Amino acid sequence: MSLEIWVEKYRPKTLDEIVDREEIVARLKEFVENKTMPHLLFAGPPGTTKTTAALCLARDMLGKHFSDAFLELNASDARGIDVVRGRIKNFAEAKIPSGVPFKILVLDEADNMTSDAQQALRRTMEKYTRTCRFILICNYLGKIIEPIQSRCALFRFPPMEKKYVELMLRRIAENENVDLRDDGLEAIIEVSQGDMRKAINTLQAVAAFEKPITYDLVYDVLGKASPVEVKQMIETAYKGNFEEARRLLNSLLYEKGIAPSDIIAEAYSQILRMDGIPHEDRIKLIKALGEIDYRLVEGSSPDIQLNMFLAELYLLGRKYSV
Amino acid sequence: MCPVPWTIKYAPKRLAEVYGNDKAKEELKNWLLKGLWREKAAFLYGPPGVGKTSAAICIARDFGFFLIEFSASESRDAEVIRKKILDHVHDSTLFGKRMVLFDDVDIVFSKFDTGALPAIIEVIKSKRVPVVLTAANFYDPKLVPLRRYSYPIEFKRLSMRDIVRNLERICRLEGIECDPMALREIAKRAYGDMRSAINDLQFIAAGRRKVTVDDVKALVAYRNRELNIFETLGRFFKADSIPRAMAALTNSMVEFDLLIKWVNENVWRALNDPSDIKNVYDVLSWADIYGKRANATQAWHLMKYMMALTASVPLAARKGLKSFVRGMTFPLSVKMASLTKEKRDYLENMCRKIARKCHLSTKGAMRDIVPYLKIMLEANPKYGRKVARSLGLSSEEINFLVTGRLPREGSRRLEYR
Numbered sequence: 001m002s003l004e005i006w007v008e009k010y011r012p013k014t015l016d017e018i019v020d021r022e023e024i025v026a027r028l029k030e031f032v033e034n035k036t037m038p039h040l041l042f043a044g045p046p047g048t049t050k051t052t053a054a055l056c057l058a059r060d061m062l063g064k065h066f067s068d069a070f071l072e073l074n075a076s077d078a079r080g081i082d083v084v085r086g087r088i089k090n091f092a093e094a095k096i097p098s099g100v101p102f103k104i105l106v107l108d109e110a111d112n113m114t115s116d117a118q119q120a121l122r123r124t125m126e127k128y129t130r131t132c133r134f135i136l137i138c139n140y141l142g143k144i145i146e147p148i149q150s151r152c153a154l155f156r157f158p159p160m161e162k163k164y165v166e167l168m169l170r171r172i173a174e175n176e177n178v179d180l181r182d183d184g185l186e187a188i189i190e191v192s193q194g195d196m197r198k199a200i201n202t203l204q205a206v207a208a209f210e211k212p213i214t215y216d217l218v219y220d221v222l223g224k225a226s227p228v229e230v231k232q233m234i235e236t237a238y239k240g241n242f243e244e245a246r247r248l249l250n251s252l253l254y255e256k257g258i259a260p261s262d263i264i265a266e267a268y269s270q271i272l273r274m275d276g277i278p279h280e281d282r283i284k285l286i287k288a289l290g291e292i293d294y295r296l297v298e299g300s301s302p303d304i305q306l307n308m309f310l311a312e313l314y315l316l317g318r319k320y321s322v
Numbered sequence: 323m324c325p326v327p328w329t330i331k332y333a334p335k336r337l338a339e340v341y342g343n344d345k346a347k348e349e350l351k352n353w354l355l356k357g358l359w360r361e362k363a364a365f366l367y368g369p370p371g372v373g374k375t376s377a378a379i380c381i382a383r384d385f386g387f388f389l390i391e392f393s394a395s396e397s398r399d400a401e402v403i404r405k406k407i408l409d410h411v412h413d414s415t416l417f418g419k420r421m422v423l424f425d426d427v428d429i430v431f432s433k434f435d436t437g438a439l440p441a442i443i444e445v446i447k448s449k450r451v452p453v454v455l456t457a458a459n460f461y462d463p464k465l466v467p468l469r470r471y472s473y474p475i476e477f478k479r480l481s482m483r484d485i486v487r488n489l490e491r492i493c494r495l496e497g498i499e500c501d502p503m504a505l506r507e508i509a510k511r512a513y514g515d516m517r518s519a520i521n522d523l524q525f526i527a528a529g530r531r532k533v534t535v536d537d538v539k540a541l542v543a544y545r546n547r548e549l550n551i552f553e554t555l556g557r558f559f560k561a562d563s564i565p566r567a568m569a570a571l572t573n574s575m576v577e578f579d580l581l582i583k584w585v586n587e588n589v590w591r592a593l594n595d596p597s598d599i600k601n602v603y604d605v606l607s608w609a610d611i612y613g614k615r616a617n618a619t620q621a622w623h624l625m626k627y628m629m630a631l632t633a634s635v636p637l638a639a640r641k642g643l644k645s646f647v648r649g650m651t652f653p654l655s656v657k658m659a660s661l662t663k664e665k666r667d668y669l670e671n672m673c674r675k676i677a678r679k680c681h682l683s684t685k686g687a688m689r690d691i692v693p694y695l696k697i698m699l700e701a702n703p704k705y706g707r708k709v710a711r712s713l714g715l716s717s718e719e720i721n722f723l724v725t726g727r728l729p730r731e732g733s734r735r736l737e738y739r
Contacts, residue, residue, distance in 0.1 A: 004712040005691065008680055046690075051681045076683030077674075109683055201694040208698040208705050221697060242590060242599060250654050255726075262689060295611060299618055303655040304586045304603075304610045311590075311603040318596040 479514020
């Protein structure tokens with residue numbers, strides 16, 4: 001069955017289909033023409049064509065041998081050193097199938113690998129460089145150890161430019177017979193903030209209503225997605241209802257099953273954006289969030305630490321209402 | 323000859339004869355006389371042997387009610403309840419006033435007697451008869467449905483003085499010569515439980531005319547009493563020094579780890595001031611950190627900071643904590659962890675499938691695909707299902723996304739085969 005999820009249905013299959021990222025794509029095409037490439041490192045925020053570019057490059061490079069000479073792994077699910085010594089090494093050291101210059105291994109979310117695993121990976125990359133080329137993909141370059149960075153050609157993927165998101169959304173809308181109004185398009189671009197995946201997912205979710213897509217509909221629908229509850233939780237605590245804020249937190253943690261780190265990440269981006277909170281309070285809240293984030297890394301209990309964050313919010317908010 | 327248990331022989335006949343708990347007795351009287359019973363049942367709760375059942379029996383007798391009693395030893399099948407009460411209720415005027423007592427409601431529902439709870443609520447809502455309930459704990463999760471129909475009245479452990487006074491009275495009536503120190507020793511070991519004190523006295527006095535401290539020490543073992551979580555937290559919140567708070571925590575049978583979670587879940591209920599809430603959670607979060615640091619480094623001497631910081635919680639609130647707090651709940655992090663682990667595993671398994679199709683990690687699928695899929699399923703079930711199926715989800719999994727309920731055991735096994 002062909003995939004009905006639009007992020008996959010409309011994912012470019014070849015480098016030619018990628019309409020933006022002109023400079024990057026041009027260089028990747030040179031690799032294909034010359035039938036060679038170094039190890040690559042793609043860095044940038046989510047939804048910026050990194051994985052797509054890697055897949056297209058591999059497909060173009062390997063042609064009909066793609067399925068024999070290509071492996072894709074996601075380091076978030078396979079992050080330990082055993083994966084590097086096992087699956088990655090096995091793939092890298094195996095013989096090159098005839099008809100291709102080398103095999104290609106895409107390692108997505110490589111910044112989620114432990115540093116031990118990265119050290120092991122570094123040796124594997126060196127040792128098997130003749131048989132296998134690596135494309136590492138990450139959100140945060142800083143989390144990739146320097147020896148790996150220095151072994152790769154680095155490509156930075158900034159957030160998507162508005163005109164390309166617009167182009168893609170309009171193309172999909174036309175193809176799917178969706179009545180996408182201008183203000184609806186504007187709203188989707190606004191909420192997705194340069195994240196193509198988010199933009200396309202939002203479009204599809206809103207389109208499911210089978211109504212003309214307007215500004216209001218987009219925000220209405222997104223109100224149902226969970227991160228909005230993080231915002232609600234923050235506002236509730238700040239406006240002085242500690243009990244209700246705790247209830248929202250518990251619902252996020254235990255009913256919706258949102259990871260504490262995702263709650264913190266969302267709280268962070270909300271606090272940067274929320275207008276209702278004065279700057280000096282935002283600074284305190286960012287410090288508090290950073291501290292909690294660090295404590296969670298250390299292994300502290302998320303429920304206790306997040307309660308403390310709510311207590312901080314509650315206290316800061318109350319000084320205005322009293 | 324089997325002697326009559328003194329607990330029955332010397333049971334109080336009137337409410338005024340029930341020792342201790344004056345406030346609770348007053349509340350119970352008000353509830354009956356001021357007509358509160360028409361709205362809610364009296365829910366008498368507290369540790370064993372402090373006079374809950376006695377108080378109920380006595381007030382019925384004091385005010386001329388015929389008591390229809392359901393104790394844990396008999397069936398409380400919904401049908402039996404309806405038969406025994408609702409029928410009687412109608413000729414209430416004919417046979418005099420009636421009152422209903424459901425003794426130890428918490429014990430019953432753990433076993434069978436399903437349907438008893440709705441039947442009890444039905445009786446309360448009929449507003450025809452006063453209903454008295456007794457249980458160890460008002461906040462028992464099993465009894466949640468009863469709460470809004472209940473007027474809670476707390477019975478506390480009895481004081482040594484009350485117990486000693488009653489033991490003296492019994493000795494006098496039985497003609498036993500008793501060393502006052504012996505009675506104090508019995509009372510001490512009873513720990514506020516009148517029934518066990520009387521039982522101990524009877525047991526020691528059997529075949530003697532005189533009871534000494536040595537007899538008590540030789541014959542009465544300390545009962546293994548669990549300080550339940552509510553008492554523990556009550557004492558803890560009341561503590562005015564770190565050692566006292568520490569004692570409240572360490573005398574509890576509840577594990578320290580769990581206690582911290584209880585405090586985390588409930589301490590805000592005992593606080594009013596925002597800066598107190600902040601201070602308290604700050605201290606608690608540091609306690610948590612030291613617990614984790616000690617674990618991570620195996621440097622167990624660090625545990626003392628965790629303990630001391632936890633014990634500092636009641637003192638971190640400058641305006642103090644309320645010593646008694648209604649509505650305390652079981653820590654969700656513990657409850658939900660076991661409750662939803664199965665659900666989380668199920669969801670994770672589903673996301674793993676999606677992840678493979680969408681070039682994402684499992685977490686990424688949970689974050690980037692599932693929320694949108696849910697919206698589609700809600701807005702446009704037919705379309706949403708089509709999308710979900712194309713991602714490789716089974717109809718059980720799709721139903722889970724829609725309803726949040728796991729497929730029943732049987733059908734899930736089928737899927738594995």
